[in-house]
Each structure stands twice: as C-alpha cells, then as structure tokens.
Amino acid sequence: MNVSELTNQAIVQKQVYYGHPNEQGTNEPIQISYPTTEVVGHGSFGVVFTTTIEETNEMVAIKKVLQDRRFKNRELEIMKLLKHKNIIDLKYYFYEKDTQGEVYLNLILDFMPQSLYQRLRHFVHQQSVMPRLEIKCYMYQLFKALNYLHHHTNVCHRDIKPQNLLVNPNNWELKLCDFGSAKQLKPSEPNVSYICSRYYRAPELIFGATNYTNQIDVWSSACVMAELLLGQPMFPGESGIDQLVEIIKILGTPSKQEICAMNPNYMEHKFPQIKPIPLNKVFKKEDDSTVEFLNNMLRYDPLERFNSLQCLCSTYFDELRYSQDNLREIVNNLDLLHFDYQTELGHLTNDQLAAVKLKLMPNII
Numbered sequence: 001m002n003v004s005e006l007t008n009q010a011i012v013q014k015q016v017y018y019g020h021p022n023e024q025g026t027n028e029p030i031q032i033s034y035p036t037t038e039v040v041g042h043g044s045f046g047v048v049f050t051t052t053i054e055e056t057n058e059m060v061a062i063k064k065v066l067q068d069r070r071f072k073n074r075e076l077e078i079m080k081l082l083k084h085k086n087i088i089d090l091k092y093y094f095y096e097k098d099t100q101g102e103v104y105l106n107l108i109l110d111f112m113p114q115s116l117y118q119r120l121r122h123f124v125h126q127q128s129v130m131p132r133l134e135i136k137c138y139m140y141q142l143f144k145a146l147n148y149l150h151h152h153t154n155v156c157h158r159d160i161k162p163q164n165l166l167v168n169p170n171n172w173e174l175k176l177c178d179f180g181s182a183k184q185l186k187p188s189e190p191n192v193s194y195i196c197s198r199y200y201r202a203p204e205l206i207f208g209a210t211n212y213t214n215q216i217d218v219w220s221s222a223c224v225m226a227e228l229l230l231g232q233p234m235f236p237g238e239s240g241i242d243q244l245v246e247i248i249k250i251l252g253t254p255s256k257q258e259i260c261a262m263n264p265n266y267m268e269h270k271f272p273q274i275k276p277i278p279l280n281k282v283f284k285k286e287d288d289s290t291v292e293f294l295n296n297m298l299r300y301d302p303l304e305r306f307n308s309l310q311c312l313c314s315t316y317f318d319e320l321r322y323s324q325d326n327l328r329e330i331v332n333n334l335d336l337l338h339f340d341y342q343t344e345l346g347h348l349t350n351d352q353l354a355a356v357k358l359k360l361m362p363n364i365i
C-alpha cells in the first residue's frame, strides 16, 4: 500500500511534455500520475503544491499559473533554456483547462524543502544567528547560478530575494527559483524599471532606469547576504522612494557621476548631503574579507559593482577553496569547485580563463 492509498488521496493522470527536449530535439508527450496534495505556496501569479510522481518516485513542486492565450509564457520559455545545478530544474510541463474554459500552465519542478527566508526565520526565532559558513556556501551557489544565467544565457532574474532561493538545510544546497520576472536583456531594448521586490531593488531601478543590466541581480544578492548576516533586511524601505532614503542613510548621497551612471536621463539632482557609514561599522562582527566583499557589491555605479564571476573570485570565498576536513567534505558534496568550461566559463578569453581557473580551481592543474 502506498502513501496515497493510506491517506485516501486521489491520483491524477496527466499528459506532460519534458522540460528539455531530447537529443533529437523532439518532445513527444508522456503520461505521469501523482496524488493531488495541498497547496504549499501562494504567489502573486498562481499556486504551488508538492507531490511525488508515481512512475519515477521524484518529489516535485507543481507551479500552476493562469495562461494568457495571447502571449507565449516567458517563464516557461526561459526555464526550458536553463540547466544548472543551482537553478530549479523544469522537469515537465502541461496545460489544463478549468470549467470556465480558462487555460492554466503547470510547471513541474525539482522539489526543495525550504526557502532561504524560512531558514533565516528559524534562526531569528531561536534568537541565534545563521552559521557564517552556511551563509558563505549559499552565497557561493547563488553566484554560480547567476554567473551561468548572466554569461551563458544572458538572462536577468530580476527578482532575487530570500523567498526565491530554495535550500536544503541538511546539506546547505541552494537553488534559484521563480523565473516569472526573468528576461533576456538586450542593450538596444528598454526594460521596465518597476520590477524586483522593494528591499532588494538596485538603486538604478529606483532612479527609473530602463537601460539597466544583469548587475541589478548582484545588488539584490548583496542585500540577501547582508540580511543573512544582520538577521533583518539591510534597506527596509517603507515605500518606493523611502527605499532610496534607506540606501542613502548607509551608502551616503550618490555623486552626480554615480547618478548619471545609474540613469543618464535623471535630471533632478536635489538630495540632502549625507555622509556614508563605513560598512565595518554596520557589520561590526564580520571579518575584513566579508566587509570588503559587501563593499564591492554595494556600489551605486553598476559598472563599478562586481559582476557575478568577480563575486565568485572574491577572497571572501577563499575559505571554501582552501578548506579541509569537514568543510572540504561539504564543499565536495555540493560540487562547489567544479566548473563546466562551456556553460560557466565559455565567455572568457584564453588569458582570462587561465587567471580565473587559477583562482576558482586552485587544486586543479
């Protein structure tokens, strides 16, 4: 007797397509069955529930979103492109109609037990802090995901926040999810600036830029790291514009040059002159490499801000590269020191590749 028989859950059968077509490029539908279960997540675009596929025993999350018949679903198109260890994988998808004739798209995804938001709340409720090494392992995996996303697929996620980072607290694995706001940015085409959740919005978005780059995801990631260290959001803005006030309170007023780098069309330059607070005063208990790393990411000018590969190369992560004993086992289990030449380092010139290899894979000759 299986679990669904014990709990009296109805088994449904669906014709589904694979998330990634086979080597021949064909994608014939197959049939799968799973017990219907309760919803675990409510998003702004749909519901998420978790279940187990009977045929393969895979634990999955099914995200069901209303499909506008006039447009291709961008989340589906992007998820079909993505294949990376630190990004939630699209296993299958299918469409279904409800009784009113509305069409829903169902994305069948890898299951992960918790979001980073829930993981952090666990420590806050215990009045303890997240272990610094655990934070480092999550941040490294996030930048591995972003390096692949930004440099191999040219996709910008546009909604990096703790709720969209799924983790396994038992082995510290992290996977990026929710590509509902993601887009392939092209330098010649403008993009809407009203994306990304408030606390994590890069200053160029607050300045209304439409020519922003993948660097907005690095800003959001720095905000996530800061929140894990502080136990609360670093820039808790109460409204769109208050978000900028929160940033200025710590980083100081941006210079004319920095405002121009964020949005060349922004003409109103009237800000009270606020002096920056050095980050070693904000993060009093953290070591120098942690503070320096945050300094390299929390820059107004997106071009001065580290990109995702520079982040991976930061000395902050040296502890993982030169680890021993228990930590080395964790690093090996998470495969942190392995990089795929084509999909993770393929955008580099030979000289750059040699330097990056030396930094990221110090033990591999």
Ligand SMILES: Nc1ncnc2c1ncn2[C@@H]1O[C@H](COP(=O)(O)OP(=O)(O)OP(=O)(O)O)[C@@H](O)[C@H]1O
Binding pocket: 040, 041, 042, 043, 044, 045, 046, 047, 048, 050, 060, 061, 063, 088, 109, 110, 111, 112, 113, 114, 115, 163, 164, 166, 177, 178, 179, 180
């Ligand atoms: N693969 C998964 N495994 C486990 N839980 C998941 C998975 N995907 C999503 N969830 C849960 O469902 C929630 C909502 O998922 P998701 O962010 O993809 O939906 P959304 O409708 O875009 O949400 P939002 O409006 O918050 O951005 C997540 O925060 C998480 O708690």
